Amino acid sequence: MKLTLGPLLGHWQPQAWADFYARVADEADVDRVVLGEVVCSKRLPFIADLMAPAMERLSRAGKQVVLASLALVTLPRERALCADVAAATEGLVEVNDPTLLHYLERGRAFTVGPLVNVYNEGTLAYLAARGAETVCLPPELPLAAITALAAAKVTDIEVWGFGRVPLAISGRCYHARVHGLHKDSCQFVCGEDPDGLPVETLDHESFLAVNGVQTLSFTAACVLQEVDALKQAGVARLRLSPQQTDMVAVAKIFRERIKGSLAAAAAVRQLQALVPDMPLANGFMVGRFGAERITV
Template structure:
């Protein structure tokens, strides 16, 4: 089972952004997806750094892809989408509208924000040129297993969400801007103050969700630590780790050790909670009563 680092969901300043991808050079990951998936307004801050990051990662032997936006709406976003094809690497689509800019037969990968829930969808995407598909994080184990088996028949790598706050929704409105009394067009990039997302609580002060500009995420961090063997048996070929602040390369190494069997079940979760006191982990979408459930509770 390979490791994939998904696109950064949050807004980081250019220097930390570059430092993050430099840190992945020695990390035990096979695939890296970079670029902007949430808000096109963020892209100009680090867009000129993307080619260098791609070159650095490819020289380190990584397979690299660039992501499309999760919601392509504006004219300038359509133009940016068309330009992705010129990046010289594979494109990960997170909005089916991106297919309009990919010539027939062009290989591409599919991100977790595309609803691949059944065999018909997977077959169609494979016929269109998909080489790998990261399944939506909310997919239960039974259909996940069915799709993994079909993926093997079709020659399509099947990936699942292995770590990170789960992407739940994308909106046309910016929650961060509204919280600060601003409009979306005059957001002043309020989301940069929350590099791992802004925690949202209920009126009873219970942790509920996380806010990231126009994106809604889970409050808990999905963690596949207790599910590695189950996912292997299901036929999953890749595990996706979503970027966060801190020593992410060490987190990647920890997951690599867990997959290889050099650390025991539960060791990854213990390290995560030790490094980030108060963090809530979850893996309930696979087999639990709810997505926020944690088998290690």
């Protein structure tokens, strides 16, 4: 079982962005790194010049690099960005919306991100025939569905392994809204909350996190307790979604759990210590409500 580092979903400052990928290249024990702006096209200019050097450095460090496309494409300018992603690399690109398929020649290999609705064998078979070599499944899928899809053996199956879960995407920017602004004049307030702005219920219970036009879970999903079951099901990869913590250490915990040199309970404790403010949850994986927390 391999490890994929997912794209940064939050709006990180350019220097933090560059430092993060430099450290990943030098130190993180992950097999594949997906990078690029997935959530909001307005953020792209901040990292546009940093992308190629980061990709090159990761590649030289032996990581397989995948360039991600936008998840919600509405404007002609955003369609052009999808065309740019298809043209920018001869390597793998991650499809986060069918828009990108329009720009990929038939037979060109690609990966599919977790925001594309792949719930069943029919959709998986279509994407495999189009050239999908890995599909990261929607995080709300339970183990039973994951097992059925992995059994189809038509693409590698990747599962959301760690991190706040992308639950929804909208035309409206909620970061702007809670700051009394509109999307078109947002002042990039999402940059103040690189892991998202926590949303509490009326009883002051942490519930969700707002990330611009995206809504994330407040809890961080964690499949450390299901690693053996996922391996047995034939799942090829786990996706680790970057949070503002030591992602090198996160990758190490997952690697040791996969190898079997770290027990599940100890792995969960170590991971929770790295993200003390983000309760770990596995409700989706066990077929219950997603916010349900891990019990060790």
